[in-house]
Amino acid sequence: MVGWRDAAARRASARASSARERGVRPSLQHVEGGAIEAPHALDQRREHPFEVAQAGAAVHEDEAGAGGADDPAEPATPVAENAAEVSDLAAGAADLAEVSARSSVCRACPRLVSWREEVAAGKRRAFQTQPYWGRPVAGWGDEAPRILVVGLAPAAHGGNRTGRIFTGDRSGDWLFAAMHRVGLANQAASVHSGDGLLLTGTRVVATVRCAPPANKPTPAERDACAHWLDREVGLVLSSVRAVVALGSYAWEATFGTLRRNGVAVPRPRPRFGHGAEVTTGGVTVLGCFHPSQQNTFTGKLTEGMLESVFARAKEHAGLE
Ligand code: SF4
Numbered sequence: 001m002v003g004w005r006d007a008a009a010r011r012a013s014a015r016a017s018s019a020r021e022r023g024v025r026p027s028l029q030h031v032e033g034g035a036i037e038a039p040h041a042l043d044q045r046r047e048h049p050f051e052v053a054q055a056g057a058a059v060h061e062d063e064a065g066a067g068g069a070d071d072p073a074e075p076a077t078p079v080a081e082n083a084a085e086v087s088d089l090a091a092g093a094a095d096l097a098e099v100s101a102r103s104s105v106c107r108a109c110p111r112l113v114s115w116r117e118e119v120a121a122g123k124r125r126a127f128q129t130q131p132y133w134g135r136p137v138a139g140w141g142d143e144a145p146r147i148l149v150v151g152l153a154p155a156a157h158g159g160n161r162t163g164r165i166f167t168g169d170r171s172g173d174w175l176f177a178a179m180h181r182v183g184l185a186n187q188a189a190s191v192h193s194g195d196g197l198l199l200t201g202t203r204v205v206a207t208v209r210c211a212p213p214a215n216k217p218t219p220a221e222r223d224a225c226a227h228w229l230d231r232e233v234g235l236v237l238s239s240v241r242a243v244v245a246l247g248s249y250a251w252e253a254t255f256g257t258l259r260r261n262g263v264a265v266p267r268p269r270p271r272f273g274h275g276a277e278v279t280t281g282g283v284t285v286l287g288c289f290h291p292s293q294q295n296t297f298t299g300k301l302t303e304g305m306l307e308s309v310f311a312r313a314k315e316h317a318g319l320e
Contacts, residue, residue, distance in 0.1 A: 070193065072100040072138055080106045083224035090227040096235055100138035103209055103228040109221045112210035119156045119211060133163035136210050139232050140165055141203035144239040146317035147184065149175075150250040152290065153208040153217060160211035164193040165204050174291035175246075178306040182314055201319045205232055207253040215292075226257065233257045240283055242316040244309060247290030248272040254285055274305065277312070284316040 080086040086108045093099040107113050120134030137154040154160045158169025166172035172190040176197065179185040186198045208217040208225045217225070233240075243258075245251040251272040259265040263281035270278045276287035288301075288309040295301040 073105045077101045077105050080108045082108050086224050086227045090231040093231050096143055099228060099232050103136050104138050106136050108224050109210060112212055112221055115213050116160055116210050119160055124157045127157060127161055132161045134160060137163060137165050137206060139203055139205035141199040142201055145201055145203035145236055146239055146241045146319055147202040147313050148240050148243045149202060149204040150243060150254050151206045151246045152215060152249045153206050154211045156211045162192050165206050166190060168192060170293050171291045174296055174306060178303060178310055181307050182310045184310060201317060203236060207250055229257050230260050234261045237261055241318060242313040243283060243285045244288050244313050245285060246288050251287055286313050
């Protein structure tokens with residue numbers, strides 16, 4: 001499996017010239033030989049997130065958390081400042097690496113930008129010594145997946161800390177452990193972005209790429225970020241045979257992006273439920289309760305329930 005981090009490295013210089021050729025507004029102010037501070041502090045001063053992350057990686061390269069260790073962006077990566085710019089930049093992204101790079105420096109939703117950086121600045125006590133990513137979290141996994149997993153948004157101290165979706169929090173522990181049990185992941189642990197986790201035929205993406213307060217994006221934030229989701233889904237749809245939607249929010253987002261990508265969606269739209277399955281356009285969408293602590297602590301979602309959905313997804317995807 002080749003991840004976006006590898007692809008981003010290979011294509012970094014190509015993106016820079018491509019962006020210039022298209023006349024897309026270049027990146028924000030760069031650091032030129034000045035002192036490098038903590039990631040969040042720099043971001044709040046409107047430095048380019050790539051520079052921010054590189055600074056964090058240089059200081060903390062041996063620590064878990066790994067914010068910026070494999071940054072998909074570079075100084076020339078264009079930055080979206082509003083939904084219209086997200087639409088333009090997403091539509092113009094040539095490949096997954098470019099979607100990852102451009103979305104990873106996005107600043108289109110002021111409330112979420114403030115929140116993700118505020119969380120990164122404050123940190124949780126247990127992670128005080130770690131750098132926080134504090135930026136949008138890109139999709140991750142197989143570049144030609146047969147299974148797509150759609151979540152809601154990065155957790156404040158999970159993906160927003162580690163820079164990888166469902167990584168470093170209890171939801172991710174549940175998710176990847178279940179995927180490991182059915183053979184879709186090479187290990188159960190998902191601790192930080194350099195932990196060696198590899199997915200088999202599977203890609204994971206968030207409906208909204210920035211951590212939202214109380215895990216509740218506004219409709220406007222959802223709609224702005226849908227441009228990134230649509231482009232990413234459009235780039236992988238030809239290989240996808242099953243989509244696991246984690247929760248009703250992701251369920252709605254999944255049918256929305258499938259429709260916008262030309263897949264016929266039943267009307268009325270199918271209702272979400274754990275274990276629900278809807279096949280359309282050669283893709284089966286499977287509903288699954290989100291592995292949130294609220295669901296796992298209360299027993300609403302058990303390990304067996306989660307595992308069985310992924311086993312079904314694997315069947316639909318034709319993965320052995
Ligand atoms: S939620 Fe999406 S659109 Fe909004 S700032 Fe984050 S990456 Fe950009």
